[in-house]
Amino acid sequence: MSDVLQSAFNAFLEELKNSESLIRLTVSTLLLILVVAVSRFLLRRFIRRNIQSSEMRRRWLIQLRNILLIVLVLGLVVIWGHELRTFALSMVAIAVALVIATKELILCVSGALIKGGARSFNIGDRIQVKEFRGDVIDQNLLTTTILEVGPGRSMQQRSGRMVVLPNSLFASEAVINESYSQDFVLHTFSVPFLRQHEWRPAKQKLLELAQKHSEPYLEQAKRHFARLSYRTGLEQPVVEPRVTIQLQCAEELHLIVRLPTKEHDRNQTEQAILAELFADDDYLGDYLPRV
Known part of the structure; x- marks a missing residue:
């Protein structure tokens, strides 16, 4: 990219060197500066000699300075307009190339x-x-x-x-x-069943296990979410464990377990609940033969 910038700048300088009007532009610029400087000197001298009020004199001096500055800038733009357009186009091309090259x-x-x-x-x-x-x-x-x-x-x-x-x-x-609440989270996981399975006792067992595993720090989790709700201005969520039913299709339902748990213990708590749930019963009922 630096090579592109250098080549564009060199092309701009080369164009100036090869331009037959370079001397004319330089002379015109020097004449403009000279005219503005002489005009400023003469007009300031006239104002100081002919305006008696100090406030009015200061106001005219400031206006004179601003007007001559505008005249100087406009004159330079008129004299160097073509060269400035050439340089501006080069800079635009460089900027576009730079943005494309560094987009990512x-x-x-x-x-x-x-x-x-x-x-x-x-x-x-x-x-x-x-x-x-x-x-x-x-x-x-x-x-x-x-x-x-x-x-x-x-x-x-x-x-x-x-x-x-x-x-x-x-x-x-x-x-x-998933860790916006930091120390504690409301962890949710799903246990799928077919409608023919014994899902009702499984639902009750899941609720008991969720209450058992969250009991040691349930009050601490309530205080944590109360502080979080106060800080964010949101309504405090229900922290107590719950098990709800979600129907995926006509023949299938999911038991959705939600319970408070420590942020880094989500997987361990979920696996412990599932292991205890299916430790003594598979909840298949009479739908499939037992081995």
Whole structure:
């Protein structure tokens, strides 16, 4: 890019050297400056001698200075107009080339500014951008690095892969921050059943297990979400564990479990509940034969 800038500037200088009117332009510029300087000297002298009021004299001197400055600038533009247009076109071409060559870098910097201004997330937060989901471990002006969590949105364990995201994504894509509440989160997971399965006792068992695993820090989680609601001005969410039903189709339903848990214990809590749920019963009923 520096070579392009240098070549454009050299072309501008070469055009000036080869121009037959260069001497005329220089002489015209010197004459204009001389005329303005002489006019300023004579007019200032006339004003000082013929205007008695100091306030009026100061006002005329200021107006004279401004008028002569405008005349000088307009005169220079008229004299050097063609050369200035040539130089301006060269600079526009350089600017366009510069923007095209650094488009991705500009988008990355813009994304970093948007991300920082909106305070979308911090180091350690779990985020999702498009299909990329993971824990943020590093961020700079151009990229953000995450440890992938998945596969899928329902998984809560790391896959062992590191993903480097260009910050340009944050300028055009929505960011989901799963750790916005920091210490505690309202974790949700789904347990699918067929309508013929014994899902009613499973629903009751899931509620009991959710209450059991959240009981040690339920009051602490309530205070945490109360402080968060006060700080953000939002309504305080219901923190107590709950199990709801979601119908996916006519033959299938999902039991949606929601419970408060510590931010870094989501996967362990979910797996512990599922392990205890199916430890003594598979809830198949008479739909499939037992072995």
